[in-house]
Amino acid sequence: MSVQYTPVIWNRNKIFYDAVLLIAVALYLYIYIRVAPGYEDVTKPIDGAILRMRAFGSCAFLMLTVILCIGPLARLDRRFLPLLYNRRHFGVMTAGIAAVHANYVLTWYYNFSPTDKYVALLSSNTNYGQVLGFPFETLGIAALLILFVLAATSHDFWLSFLGAPIWKALHMFIYAAYACVVLHVALGALQGAGDPIFTSVVAASVVLVSGLHFATGRMEARRDRGEETAKASLQEKGWLVAGELDEIDDDCAKVVTLSDDERVAIFKYDGKLSAITNACAHQNGPLGEGKVLWGCITCPWHGYQYNLSDGRAPAPFTEKISTYKLKLIGSTILLDPNALPPGTHVDPVEIGEAA
Amino acid sequence: MSWRQTKDAPFYVGYLNAVPKQLVMFLVVFSVCFAGGLGIAALALSSTQNDPGNGGFQWGNRFENVGVLELRPYPVLRVPADGETPARTYMLAGQGKRGAFSQAEKNQDGPVTLRGVPVNRGDLTMIQVGRVEAVEGNAPDFTPAGPVPLGRWKLTGEICDGKCYAGAMRPGRGLAHKACADLCLTGGIPPVFVSSGPVENRNFFLMADQDGNLIGDEIKPLLALYVELEGDVERLDDLMVFKVDLAKARILK
């Protein structure tokens, strides 16, 4: 997007986002490590290192849970979209917190021994055939490595350099990381003497994350099957009926589905109609759920913009997306389902009298 | 909720500093719930952690005793009876995750003065050995008593490393601690069996293999799990020794 890359592009909303995040995490750690031990029912205090290991580990787990909920929540209710905007900072911070947890484990359980701690980490328990007593640390290492890779490749440079498909595929590994973390906890901490609260927190996290993804998946599927699927026009051969004019608000769009992975957004603005692909070039954000601002389509996810007539990002940006041809018969909008090459100019359809 | 964007719906663009009014309230409420939720979770998770018990280093109660070092098969210090106090046997460990084999092997010839720090949990005492010096001159004549056999037993419980479980780490048992226990045993710290049922009112047993020798790596898959073990129990003064037939060990859960 940017003409020139900078380490981090800051703006007021990001600063606010990060501030809330930092305050929440600091509060969690402070209460866990400083306040709550006063309420613990223990004969002698738990080791400081073990307390902090648990504080940072559980904090990273909860953060990862929230991160994975943001996506489906924003699909289910657009008011959650602001959480998506700066999610990468959330992810980077989670990787950092998880690293602190790992460091406490290394410098406590694996320390004070004649064996090198990294060698000990990999070699002390190798009973991979056991379920109980499985070296759950390995699962934690795998998750941490994934978090490191994702955090290290979160800059926009990587999206552009690797290309969207590879970048997206790489970042889907967040789900693998979550699965590893859940197993890491289930085979490790949860096997200790019964701790009903921690067990319920982990169970709630799994139910929440999978439930929200399931609900969103069903909504998307329903949407693809529903009224928004374009039907072939009876009068005009090769064209699809995309809907009626009055279905679309000014400066907004209607999204029609062509096939499973192809959706088109038809925008109405200034008494005109234009159609472009629904997928943003940045991260496949749903452009049709965005709005027209200053004459440009604006993606609801990160605010990437495109000209309506040719699908090109306004200079100096260089992104391009596919455009489609439209025509209007009475108040019925017809769509040519053949996508034009990204950046192709299409004259907008004037609404005129029909509106 | 409708997918369709409408003219009146608030629209958030991250890089525009102005956030739509309808969203500001929502986001403030969400932020407070998020931070508050994490705070409550921290309180709930941290304040309900299991009690690691009263084990710990007795820094204020340094250990200094004259006795005889033996390998049974792990290093122990046999201390003679003294007036009212009966003879005692202490398990020994080195600094960190190291055993006390080298000190024990060097000083087998006669009585020694052993200084260290006790790590203690109830009946279980492990001495972290500081300094060992041979007693010069007229050493007291002392022959430690032999082991008293207490028969064959089948016991359930957990195999721990004797030092962490005694309180060098709190908590020092369970699967989260398994790797540490593994390293401790590799380093030469004696394995201790924590039985769920007592034998002569004792729940802690120094472990040995069925012939009374050191236990090898075959113990590792059993560490930190709830297991059933079978073997002969002996008493060395006040220390119980469990000579286990590991081939018959069963993991219960």
Add this chain to the structure above:
Amino acid sequence: MQSAALLLELGRWYLMAGGVVAAAFLVFGIDRVEPSARGSYAFRPLLIPGICLIWPLVLYRWFTLEKHGEDAR
């Protein structure tokens, strides 16, 4: 124990190779394949950890972009 030490040694070599790739890419490659990076230097150190971790992928993309230009994006 031996395989653990071997694994760590491999990891060390992997990261060291990543360091070499990072140096080469940030000094020569990035300007050739990423127009937006031309003239901006402050963000480059930020890329080092990423390159060290996924350097085989970086090399693959570098060669693809050199060979096919913008079409490969």
